[in-house]
Amino acid sequence: MSTASDPNRDNAPSRADFMVLKQAVEELHGCEANYISSEHVRESFGDTVVFDGGVSLFGLSGHPAATMCFAWSAQESGGSAAVVHAVLRMAPIDSSRDAVRASLAMKSSGVKSPY
Helix, strand or coil, X not given: CEEEEECCCCCCCCHHHHHHXXXXXXXXXXXXXXXXXXXXXXXXXXXXXXXXXXXXXXXXXXXXXXXXXXXXXXXXXXXXXXXXXXXXXXXXXXXXXXHHHHHHHHHHCCCCCXX
16 A cells, blocks of 8 residues: 655645535534645555545644544545545544545445544
């Protein structure tokens, strides 16, 4: 599995996408979320790209254990609506790449994501 992150690429979400991500983080984790930045993550498995998109970082206020959260939306195969992922920045998750990898690992193992 290979991953590339590019913080210099313009990956800021649109205003509508931003509001969806912010609301999802706040509802899922029961705290206030404030946008910090976004970066591009491309995750491959062999020759197949399994994720290619922007991941936003939000600062959290009022969460009992985490101070940051990674969030993005992705179209699931066979689904009509995008699924929002909101992964807390807590060990062992320390980067947008880690968050995407953890989400993909949960999906491939058949574990339903709480995000």
